[in-house]
Amino acid sequence: MRKLFRSRVFFSIFAIAVVLLLIFLNWLNATKPLDTAIGWVFNPINKTFYSLGQSTREFFGSQDDLDMLEEENQLLKDQIDHLLIEKSQLIDENKALLEINPQLVFLDEMELNSQAAQVVGLNTTGDSKIYLLNKGSNDGIKPGYPVIVGKGLLIGKIIDSGSSISKLQLITSNSSLLSGEIQNEQSSQGLLQGDVGISLNMSLIPQDDQIEEKQLVITSGLDDNIPRGLLIGTISRLTTKTGELFQSVSITPISPLDKLNIVSIIIPQ
Amino acid sequence: MINRLLKLLVIFLILVIQIGWLGNFEFIRTKLNILIITLTFFIFLFDFREVIIWGLLSGYIMDIYSSLPFGLISISLIISLIISYGLFRNYFTNRSLLSLMILVASTTLTFHLVIMFLGWIAGQIGFSFYEFTSSWVISVVWQIGFNAILAAIGFSVYTFLTNRLKRNFLVKGNL
Numbered sequence: 001m002r003k004l005f006r007s008r009v010f011f012s013i014f015a016i017a018v019v020l021l022l023i024f025l026n027w028l029n030a031t032k033p034l035d036t037a038i039g040w041v042f043n044p045i046n047k048t049f050y051s052l053g054q055s056t057r058e059f060f061g062s063q064d065d066l067d068m069l070e071e072e073n074q075l076l077k078d079q080i081d082h083l084l085i086e087k088s089q090l091i092d093e094n095k096a097l098l099e100i101n102p103q104l105v106f107l108d109e110m111e112l113n114s115q116a117a118q119v120v121g122l123n124t125t126g127d128s129k130i131y132l133l134n135k136g137s138n139d140g141i142k143p144g145y146p147v148i149v150g151k152g153l154l155i156g157k158i159i160d161s162g163s164s165i166s167k168l169q170l171i172t173s174n175s176s177l178l179s180g181e182i183q184n185e186q187s188s189q190g191l192l193q194g195d196v197g198i199s200l201n202m203s204l205i206p207q208d209d210q211i212e213e214k215q216l217v218i219t220s221g222l223d224d225n226i227p228r229g230l231l232i233g234t235i236s237r238l239t240t241k242t243g244e245l246f247q248s249v250s251i252t253p254i255s256p257l258d259k260l261n262i263v264s265i266i267i268p269q
Numbered sequence: 270m271i272n273r274l275l276k277l278l279v280i281f282l283i284l285v286i287q288i289g290w291l292g293n294f295e296f297i298r299t300k301l302n303i304l305i306i307t308l309t310f311f312i313f314l315f316d317f318r319e320v321i322i323w324g325l326l327s328g329y330i331m332d333i334y335s336s337l338p339f340g341l342i343s344i345s346l347i348i349s350l351i352i353s354y355g356l357f358r359n360y361f362t363n364r365s366l367l368s369l370m371i372l373v374a375s376t377t378l379t380f381h382l383v384i385m386f387l388g389w390i391a392g393q394i395g396f397s398f399y400e401f402t403s404s405w406v407i408s409v410v411w412q413i414g415f416n417a418i419l420a421a422i423g424f425s426v427y428t429f430l431t432n433r434l435k436r437n438f439l440v441k442g443n444l
Contacts, residue, residue: 008317012351015321019347022329023340035333042330045281046289053293122292123336124299130336132288160336167336 032163036138039164043134046120054261074256081254085151088216088231091183112227113267114148115139117166119260129197130159131168131260141166146219146226146266153255154219154230158265166265170257171232172197180232180251181220184210189220192232192251200233205247211238217251225268280327283307288334300411304331305380306420308350309373312357324350341387349379366424373420374413381409 025031121132135141145158147168156170157178169176176194180202181187188209190202202217215235221228237250287304291297304327311320328343335342353376361368 008354011318011321012347015325015347015351016344018325019328019340019343022343026339038330038333042285042288042334045285046334049285049289050292053290056290057293121288121334122298123334132334162333165333 036163043120047118050120113269114264115267116264118262129170133166133168136164136166137161138163140267141265144225147263149255149263152230154232155255155257179220179222180217183216200251202251203248207247280323284330299408301415302412305377306373306416309376312354317354320350345380345383348383349376352379369424370417370421374417377413377416
């Protein structure tokens with residue numbers, strides 16, 4: 001009996017040692033072929049199950065009459081999003097025309113390389129959601145690359161990339177940080193941080209700048225790998241407290257972040 | 270051989286359901302871990318080495334798809350399975366449905382406590398990867414409850430479909 005117990009203890013230590021060895025090998029990137037093989041087997045099945053889950057959710061949802069209204073509401077929201085994007089592009093183009101050549105050169109440079117990716121899973125840690133995408137370092141994806149949907153709506157950044165899998169952190173996650181620019185007269189810049197997975201807070205905006213609700217916020221281009229002009233959201237609330245040196249605002253993302261399917265990862269040139 | 274392939278298929282199916290399918294449902298996503306339920310079920314059915322090997326394999330795959338640092342799920346899963354197996358061998362002489370539910374609940378709790386402990390250690394050395402908020406505690410409590418309930422349902426379905434469990438569990442009609 002004691003012998004048997006000993007062998008179990010030995011096997012337990014052995015199993016933990018195997019995990020530690022795998023962690024070490026992963027740190028050395030030596031498990032890459034194995035990760036690729038697992039991704040090769042799992043990604044198509046995961047994709048099918050993820051789509052199946054979406055269909056299941058939609059099927060049960062459509063049983064409710066209220067969903068008809070929700071659908072209509074979503075359609076109108078999409079149209080508003082579309083108009084907001086057009087408005088944002090027009091404001092940017094207008095500025096470019098006014099500020100003449102440097103801006104026009106910049107717009108020419110906006111020819112971005114991108115890689116389309118499919119969401120294959122969703123992982124929740126604390127208050128933040130991490131989407132799993134079916135493209136990884138084998139496709140040139142690296143941490144820090146921005147991820148967009150539609151016509152330039154920024155939804156997040158890649159925080160980790162395996163050989164055939166990458167992990168997308170939403171801009172609304174608590175640990176997400178990026179610099180943004182308000183489309184007002186002063187082109188006010190500030191620091192954007194996610195807020196409990198729902199919205200974003202923009203801080204460090206100069207006190208004298210004119211800020212109003214519904215103004216659009218875009219990426220400022222100050223972050224590595226993130227080009228200027230990607231639409232982030234609209235100002236929903238001014239949150240500056242009396243006596244503060246800088247202004248702060250709450251921002252609502254334009255794109256719905258809970259129904260992602262196909263996304264584009266921008267690859268810097 | 271066919272037996273092992275079947276087990277592999279079950280583990281694969283559980284993994285794709287956990288990773289791909291469950292992620293779509295906001296309410297249940299963080300409140301259910303069917304991999305823990307399955308592996309705890311394995312404790313009742315198979316020998317220690319086999320349970321640990323399946324734990325290693327599934328933990329590795331979960332780690333690839335997890336947003337947590339690589340290895341954290343594997344190590345937490347292995348430690349919780351070792352502890353649960355110890356509890357099962359030494360204290361759960363009565364192999365009833367209730368024992369299974371308690372063991373699933375304790376495996377779930379141990380799994381999250383190990384993650385929290387390792388997260389705390391990482392935080393102490395300046396490498397924080399996880400925020401242990403009140404919502405995390407609530408989701409763990411929910412997960413313990415939901416896992417135990419689903420284990421009970423799974424047990425009932427399994428005993429209805431096959432007699433195999435009756436050799437391992439104390440069920441009505443087998444006494």
